[in-house]
Amino acid sequence: MNEISFWSCPPDKPVRGSVSDEYHITLLDPPLPGSTTPLPSHDPGRARAFAEAFPTVDAVLEELPPRSASDTLAVDIRSDLDLIAIGCWGHVTWISDPALAAYDAGMTPVLDEVTALHERYPRALIVGSAAPDFGETHTEDVIRLPDGRTLFASGFPAYEDPWHVEGDPEAILEALGIDQADLTEQDREDLRLGEEPHLTNWGMLGGLVLEHCGRGFRSGLEMSVFRVRHTEHYTAAMEEMWTWAP
Numbered sequence: 001m002n003e004i005s006f007w008s009c010p011p012d013k014p015v016r017g018s019v020s021d022e023y024h025i026t027l028l029d030p031p032l033p034g035s036t037t038p039l040p041s042h043d044p045g046r047a048r049a050f051a052e053a054f055p056t057v058d059a060v061l062e063e064l065p066p067r068s069a070s071d072t073l074a075v076d077i078r079s080d081l082d083l084i085a086i087g088c089w090g091h092v093t094w095i096s097d098p099a100l101a102a103y104d105a106g107m108t109p110v111l112d113e114v115t116a117l118h119e120r121y122p123r124a125l126i127v128g129s130a131a132p133d134f135g136e137t138h139t140e141d142v143i144r145l146p147d148g149r150t151l152f153a154s155g156f157p158a159y160e161d162p163w164h165v166e167g168d169p170e171a172i173l174e175a176l177g178i179d180q181a182d183l184t185e186q187d188r189e190d191l192r193l194g195e196e197p198h199l200t201n202w203g204m205l206g207g208l209v210l211e212h213c214g215r216g217f218r219s220g221l222e223m224s225v226f227r228v229r230h231t232e233h234y235t236a237a238m239e240e241m242w243t244w245a246p
Contacts, residue, residue, distance in 0.1 A: 004061060006235035011079035015242040016134055020073035020085055023100040025113060025128040028213050029091040030146070032125055033177060038218040039089035042066065046093075047086040047224035055116050056099040056109070056234045057084070062227040069221035081238055082230070087223040092215055094223075099234040101132035102140055102154075103241050109234075110140045111152055118144050125176075125213055127206040134241065141202035143172055143209055153202040163197040169205060170194075178212050 044066065051060050061082075069087050074080065075098060087094040100109045110128040117126050128142040136156055143151040151172045155163035170193070173180065180188065187208070192199050230238065 004059075004229055006058075006229065006232045007078065007239060009078055009239060009243055011077065011082075013078040013243060015075060015078050015081065016132075018075040018098065018101070018132055020075075020083075020096040020098075022132050023098060023110075023130040024094060024096040025100065025110065025117065025126065026210055026215060027093040027117060027121055027124040027126050028210065028215060029093075029121075030123050032146070033213045037216065039092055039216055039221060041089070042069070042222040042224070043088040044224050046088040048226070050088065050093060050095065051084060051086055051224070051226045051228065053120075054084075054095065054097070055113055056097055056230055058229045058231045060226050060228050064225040064227065066222040067225055069217065069223045070219075071223075073225065075242070078243065081242060082227050083225060084228055085223050085225050087221065089221060098242070099230050099238055100128070100130045101238075101241065102130060103132065103134040103136075103138050107237070108140060108152075108154065109237075111142050111154075114142045114144050114150075118148070122146060125209070127210055129203045129206050131203055132241075139202060141206055143167075143206055145172065145175055147175075149175065151205075153197060153200070155198060157198050160196060160198050165197050169200075172209070176209060176213060178209065183208070 073083050073085055081098045084097040102109055110130050114126050114128045123146050126144045131137055131139045138156055140154040151167035151169050153165045191201050191204055
């Protein structure tokens, strides 16, 4: 371990490939549902402050040039795992961090960080999702309302068990004023709400909630990219999950 890293493997070591849209958390500030007007420009100062306070991060080491919000950060080698992306667009805050990925039903980084963020932002709607493919796709999806009600679903979509689901998705939708009857027939077919947990598209459910509540992306938005030192705990978990066996 060197002075700025908790990793035990070199930065150029190949790791399991991934892209940044496979693990992310979004916060929407009130009022909810939010405005449908286009989002304002990115606030890099707010993004850095958010990065410095994010629980997976031990220290921000470098701020890289801003990138288009439509870009994805590819993970190919170990040093790519040190990159996080953050967008702060008015009432919307979004973060992508590979530390949010998990490959085991007993690991809940998305739920853990959504819970921590709720303590800091109690009035925000918070939606998190991770679906990394480490040979098998494991998904973890969380929707947390400002009043604390939470929907949590975690498991392997390819298998009926094990799945861990807490909360009532229909109650979450009702609380946000989302009527399933207003969804398109295709959306209802793809969502498969009410079926067995491994058949339900939990990530799509979170996306529908965000779109309904005012996450109105537009072309031209930017995001900040930071090279960080993750905490020792998260670095150890990432090294176990992402690095290839020797």
